[in-house]
Amino acid sequence: MKYPLSWRLLDGLEAAAAVLWPARLRRLTAWGLLAPALVLVGVLVIGLGYMLEYSLHELDLATYRLTEAYSLTNYQTILDRPVYARVLGRTLLGAVLVTAIAVALAFPYAYALVRTRSAALRKALLVALFLPFFIGQVVRAYGWLIVLGREGLVNSALAGMGLPTVDLLFTYPAVIFGLVQYMLPFAILLLVPALAAIPEDMELASESLGARWISTFRHVVIPMAKPGLIGASVVVFTLTLTDFAMPEILGGGTSDFIASAIYDSFFQISNPGLGAALSMVLVTLGSLIVAGVFLVAGTGTLGVRGAK
């Protein structure tokens, strides 16, 4: 009896592996596979340590160097200058709005993608979902400049209809709009597997038990999609919280997010201490909010079945 070539090749590989990587070492395999991720996270943690260290030194305006002595001056500055509270508030509100809108829009899209019986529609939805990933954030932001600008498509259309033109660009809503548009594919991508994991029979069962589709959604689909909803919300929220390009380009300086303030501290006013302190505030705030979400929603949220 001759086995197919691929089987024999695999058998050979296995035999070779057994010699090179004896069973004694097997229990190290998992760690070996984890190593790259651990190194990456480790580097991030070290970076964060340096940030913390920077943030605790005041800028010496005479030398434009950070002083040796430890102080909380940078944090005091953030508290004292109302502009930082404003930027922080704007960022948080933006993140909340973008998360709510993006997830709300992503849900029906993901649902249609998962449930449609038409192969053509599914393909169209998939292509439309992945296309934006090939176009970077900056390019897309510039695209919106063209569409929304003073001489842009929208205003030309308005002018053509004899209506007054409007300032669409360089406003907070423009930033939110651009961010929602940017985050939508991420939200959809995270919701699709969660919805695909709900057997269609669940919905049919609910329907035959007397529920209209809206009740089915409320009592069956949304609770069962909770892991995906939370995952999508957390990802969109943190991505928005730290976003730089959209507020820069579509806000044009009117609607800076905290990332812009950090950038300015480092590269405009050359105060790495203040930039680091702002970064620490951002990281702490983001972590606290995400931790809070997981605490409320339960640790099992990200897919561990049955955990309460």
Next chain:
Amino acid sequence: MDTGSSKRMVEIAGVSKLFGTVAAVSDATLHVDRGDFLTVVGPSGCGKTTLLRMIAGFEHPDAGEIRIGGRRVDAVPPYRRSIGMVFQKLALFPHMTAAENVAYPLKMRRFAPAKIPGLVDEYLGLVRLGDFKDRRPHELSGGQQQRVAIARALVFSPDLLLLDEPLSALDRKLREDMQLEFRRIQQELGVTTINVTHDQREALVMSDRIVVMEGGVIQQADDPVSLYRQPGTPFVARFIGVTSMFPGRVTKETGEAVTVAAGEATLTARGGGAVLGAGAAVECAIRAEQIAIGPRDGAPRFENAVDGIVRQRIFEGERMVYAVEVPGLGGAVLNVFDHDPVSHSVYDETQPVRLEWAARDLIAFPAGPAPAVTTENKPTGSLTT
């Protein structure tokens, strides 16, 4: 409402469903009487689920009409039909406890909130799950999950209960227990039930009536005993029970009985549901338990006798199963059950034996694609189409 529809809970007339070019169900006509337990049985892919989904309202027939309680339901959405359904994979809501699952249809159907806990307790009691109210589905065993699913489907007193092979995933012992359990509950409540399965045993055990389907076409509908005794098509003969088939040709026809030449043997058979003139090609069917196995030199007991050689012998405790090759029938292998392995002789592999059976037990079907029997209008027990 006419008098006919008060006895008939479900009437399905000429219903077809196409998926692309595949006819999942074609021209199905059947009915279920109030309080009856009907089982639709057939091999995988024969259209059972599709038929059930059309009754439940998840799928719309391309042709024909479905009436439930005398009312046409084409335009009635599933949530307005009074149908409890137990799905192939149960579809219990994983985020709700057993009690919440059972309460769900009551809430959705706007039962008075004060009545709900009582009904939930009553139906969980009915399926003997009173102590498991607060468990989630994943904290219950397979059989317990079945019980929750059935309680949930029945708690709102639906007109009709649909079962889509809910027992197929269970092991044999549990499946047989649950079959009896389902039957007990169904009889206790008197709810009209349509069950779907590919397990012919389950169909025989549980049902008042059985519908046999193949390739989207209803082959025969009858009560279990009549169906077993008088299969209307070769497919039904093969699918229900253990039946051996071999080809032959009619040489003489005398009323119900026909004489068939098969291989070198001349056998007497009864016609299986069609007029068979001399010269007609037939397929002969004989059930394993109708064949008597004995030594070649014994006194003749029945009209038909052929000689064969035992090729396989399987001892199953309450019966002995033989596979006997019969050279005189063109080498056909016949399955034989001996239901008394305690007092009868046992024949080993390669041993020569004689097989005998009565003329009325050998059924001759017209060979080739036989026309399906439309048993809707056929009086029980008749053999004619």
